[in-house]
Amino acid sequence: MSARKLIAALGACTVLATGCGGSAPMGVAGAAAERDQGPVKIAALHPVSGSNAVDGQQMRRGAQMAVDAINAAGGIRSLGGRKVELITGDSQGKADIGQSEAQRLISAGAVGLVGTYQSAVSTNVSVVAERNRVPFVMDVTASDTIFSHGYKYSFRVQPGSKAIATAAARYLKQVSEQAGKPVRKVAFLHEQSDFGSGAAEAFTAAAKQLGIEVGPNISYDATTVSDLTAQVTQVKASGADVLAVAGYYRDSLLAAKAIASVKPDLNAVWGVSNGAYDQPKFVTDAGELGADYFSTNYHYDATNPETVALRERYQRTYGDPMRTGAVLSYDAVQVIAQAVEKAASTDPRKVRDAIAASEVPPLTVGNGPISFAANGDNENAFPVLMQIQDGQVKQVFPAEKAESRPEYQVAWRP
Template structure:
């Protein structure tokens, strides 16, 4: 090999070493990170958007993760490691995929034995790559997109039900609830933000609705980061003749949709959230007021019928003066998944922790069909969606009947 070619080859190897480890070796800094895991507190990394348009949810989730750490330490820490305390190390993704990726690497380099996060599917997609490359478990608390699981990752897990599961249930619940009300759904328009999260929810819902014989259209997308008004989109829905509007979006844009619906007044029997980031939130109830009454949402949700969940939410309210959202409860569950795996493994070796996560079962504080238990692809086998509705200023679980706090009220969602 010529000197010039040798220099080029060495330069390429150096670049690959930075990105993924030259020759298949562990990423640079991995040995140092492993050394940090062997002493001091057991570090669990939390990656959420605590600045930017989703900062309210991100801060909630960081606080939920911290409450889990506090509970573990109050109970004696990691007993199999001589009572070592747990420490939450945090990163702000700012809601940006590239920032989430760099923050994930920073927390891993700081010695995190596992990561939780991130609220946004696009961010979790990048963090998954970092976790897999570093062979560090990543337990997704809130991430709806199913495409992450198409890569065969070994170190990536998810607590919440995925987009297809939720969206399919949303279509089934809509057909069942509307028929039980005596006003079967005829046609559904779908409004969604345009990333993998919203597009995936729309695709899965529409596929399930079509199989159920429900007419569809129009399918309208928007950019959640830049949208400031959705009046034109809701006007399009009104002209379509749809009797139900399904919406998959984040909090801010979904609130904009509610305001546009109140203004345009389409002739709807229901507004049907699908993995919606607003319509099951206490903040939506206060922000939207009467405009949000009778909005539905099929989503993951804290289990309102579970006493330990109620106790945790009361603790959160006392501590932070704010109602605890479901995302924060999922972050609590995700931290427990990692901490209990460290306890079971009796080690901070990330491979052993990963194997313990895959084999362990953890009692959830969110709605599910059983304990958190991961399938071979890393998805929670027992995750289950629930239908909620804003009724008289409160979010209630209304379907299926075994998880219902009250009956669904299926009717016109706005008052002229």
């Protein structure tokens, strides 16, 4: 269904108050009443069940930590110190459920939404937000298509798929040449939704402009795949010296296991918007299988003392390393809360205008404050290259963001 048709369908759904696949909305008056009294409600919508539940739970916790910090600092001062409350939804990783959950949260009085981790879910939620005129600040959503529709209520904190993929191609050329092993040919393995396909297309276009051959381009269904040995065998036969991988956590771990089994003759495994290769959990789960893997992606700012303190607090509270997605959720909640503060209002339209004009210091890597271009994209979002070195994920390129130097030839190369 096109975005325009989906908006129309949701409009009919709201008028009839039938819910269209989820809870029936309370209506405009009911939602406004919910916003005008009690705590200021910010909604977090993530997949806290299903195959991406670990990331979804992390992101919900990151959002809650932002709310806790705001309340500890006095709440929304311009509204007399009103506290902030996080109301939550579970997309289950499904676009239709994310759509109905977004409507439910808006009807419950949310002044804004953050989410959703998956581009397919965010695509539907952005239409719900536009129809209801409630701002939606995406923490993790790679797809750029959402930002081509002229929406006024959709914003994104992370860099988009094209920005990450273009940087990944540029970083690969620079790092490989600095190592004295210029990349010749890249095989691209990716999950088949808009996220993975968009990353592959953008990377291929950027690489070709840099004189890098790309192929074969191999896709798979991340929701059903159980083994990627056949796909990696195809990579081995291609003669590629680098394998780029764009996938979610579970399938990217499967790719690492297949690479270790098939042993293609590669100089590097190069994550592009990858959901695993910059995660501490992957370092633990993959062990030596993932040694020296690279990943170009958004990342928490390891050089920012505030980010370091937040991640230490998360570790103490939950006994688990805080992933970048959770830090992005923290940033996204701060964007909405600071907009409410600036607008001195819970009217979502006024909050939207304040978001559009906002400048919020990020805890993720950036080239300045979170500041949104006319299409809703964070114009200061900045992809960074990371590598797993000595059992830790390190920022390695470009030099001004680096904790250590990149080590280009992987340890397991035959």
